[in-house]
Amino acid sequence: MMRAAILVKPGRFEVEERPIPQPGQGEVLIKIAQVGVCGTDLHIFNGHYAADSLPLIPGHEFTGTIAAVASGVTGFQLGGKAVVDMNVGCGHCFWCRRNEVLNCPDMRQMGITMDGAFAEYIVVPARLVIPAPDAIPFEVLVLTEPLACVVRAARKARVTFGQSVVVIGAGPVGNLHVQLLRTIGAAPIIVADLSEDRVAMALECGADIGVTDPAQLHQTVMDATEGRGADIVIESVGNPTLYKTALRLMRKGGHLAAFGLTGVDERLALPILETILHENSVKGSVAGMGQDMHDALTLLVHGRIRTKPFTRATYPLTDIQAAFETISDRPKDLKTQIVMAT
Template sequence: MMRAAVLTRPGRLEIERRPIPKPGAGEALLKVARVGICGTDLHIFHGNYVADSLPMVPGHEFTGTIAALGPGVTGLEVGRKAVVDMNIGCGQCYWCRRNEILNCPDMQQMGITMDGAFADYMVVPARLVIPAPDHVPFDVLALTEPLACVVRAARKARVTFGQSVVVIGAGPIGNLHVQLLRTIGAAPIIVTDLSADRVHMALECGADIGVSDPAQLKQTVLDATDGRGADIVIESVGNPALYATALRLMRKGGHLAAFGLTGAEDTLALPILDTILHETSVKGSVAGMGQDMHDALTLLVHGRIHTAPFTRASYPLEDIQHAFDSITDRPGDLKTQITLSEEQTP
């Protein structure tokens, strides 16, 4: 038997005892070690997203060790550390062939549309398992999925060195945006957030300029870009008003990277003529998949990301309710992780 944290209704997580699943053909059994709590998990927890999927085991930012392999699985080794791509597509349709899994008609996501990783064990498609080096600790490996989301956003925005970028939101994902932009060579990197503490952390992690007063934001961006506005603005909060702000911070010919999740009915008034005449662009991106996961793992393995601010807060599975309830009271913890096992082998 194993433990599983089940979201039985919005705001309520209960620990249940369940049989340990067995992997079928083409599947692998993962012994879960660490799981990060994502902003999407909070939306699910509060009943704002996929409420029709409840009851469900959430959790999609996870790592662990391969405990068993189903029939026909090759290329994986029992006892090896691993991370898992949480996006499951059919693997054959037009969108899957283009690594646009979220558009697959049969797409599912572990911990979002189906049971996820807040459990001692979980069965996953073996083709989505990515072996990881044994010397990288679990708390760092659990950052692979959120970093992959940021990798994909940068790829979609075609960020390159010397470009000015504004990151709206200095939470965990905003901080990762800042760090990846620094690695790519973007400059200057301007981060804004209402929390002065989070702005300070972003500056420590690589931002060039920090703004916590909204009244100063536009002028700060203009001053830093010779009056042009930013080449790229990344909205990482999910607030329609901030998306409107992002448009005002872009230069002519600039790009808006739409990343923060809003409500299903929220809209953005796009100035059509300005968009045409100034050749501006908007592109959405939210989840890392396929090669994004491999690239994110490579960055973590080689120490390109400062992970300490993300690994300070961890709770055992038994305290998962408290971890979720208290997360908004701990803005200094960029990431909260749930620890299920620190064992190196199953």
């Protein structure tokens, strides 16, 4: 038997005993070590997302060790560390072949539309398991999935050196955006958030300019870009008003990276003629998958990301309720991690 945290209804976890799942054809059993709490997990916890999936074991940012493999599965070392791509597509359709798994008609996501990682064990498709170096701590490996999301966003936006970028939102993913942009060579990097603590951390992690007063944001961006506006603006909050702000911060010919999740009915009115004449662009991106996961793991293995701000807050599985209930009171904890006791 194993322990698992089941979200039985919005706002309520129950830790229960469940049978340890067994890997079937083409599957691997992962003994989970640590799981990161994602903003999506909070949306699910608060009843804003995936309510039709409850009761559910959430959790999709996870790492652990290979505990067992099904007959015929090769290439894995029992006891070896691993991370897992949480996006489960059919593997052979038009979209899966293009690494656009979120558009697969049969797509499912661990911890969102199927049981996830807030448990001591999970069975996953072997093709989604990525072996990781034993020397890298679990609290660092658990950042692979959120960093992969940022890698994909940068890839979609075609960020390159010397480009000015505004990151709206200095939370966990906003901070990772800043760090990856710094690694790529974007400049200047301007980060905006109402939280002074989180803006300060973003500045420590690589942002060039921080803004906490919304009334000063537009002028700050114009001053930093010779009055043009930013080459790229990343909305990493999921607020329709901030998406409108993002459009005003872009230069002519600029790019809006739509990253923050909004409600399903929210709309953004694009000025069509201006978009055409200025050759502006908008590209959505939210989840890392496939090669994004491998690239994110490589960046972590080689120390390209400052991980200490993400590893301070850890809770045992038995305290998962308290971990979720107190997240909003802990803005200095960029990432809350759930640790499985051994």
